Amino acid sequence: PAPQGAAEPGNPNNSKPSRGERLYQEKLCHTCHGVAGQKALSPNWPNLAGQNADYLYEQALYIRDGKRATPMAATMRAMIAQVTDKELRNIAEYLQQVTPLPQDAQGK
Secondary structure, three states: OOOOOOOEOOEOOOOOOOHHHHHHHHOOOHHHHOHHHOOOOOOOOOOOOOOOHHHHHHHHHHHHOOOOOOHHHHHHHHHHOOOOHHHHHHHHHHHHHOOOOOHHHOOO
C-alpha cells in the first residue's frame, strides 16, 4: 500500500476502486502484468496500462476462446478461462484509464 495520503499505484486520485480494478486483482492479472498493468514481470509479457479498452477486450476474448494460439496465449487462456465477457470488458476499461509508467521505468 501507498503511504497515508499518497495515491495507490494505478489509482492517482485515491478514489474508490472501480469494478475493473477489483477484478484485475481478483482474477490475478497482476501476477503477470504487474500492479495496475504498468510493469509486466517478464519482458515477454505486455504492459497493459493505457492500452485501448476495445483492443484489450478483443485480444482477451481471442485468447480465452482459443482464437489466438501462442505458447503465452495458452498460459493466459488457463488464467482467464472462467472470466466472463462482462468482467473482461470491466478490466479492459479500467486498464485504459491507468497511466503507463515512463518507458525507462517499465524494465523492458
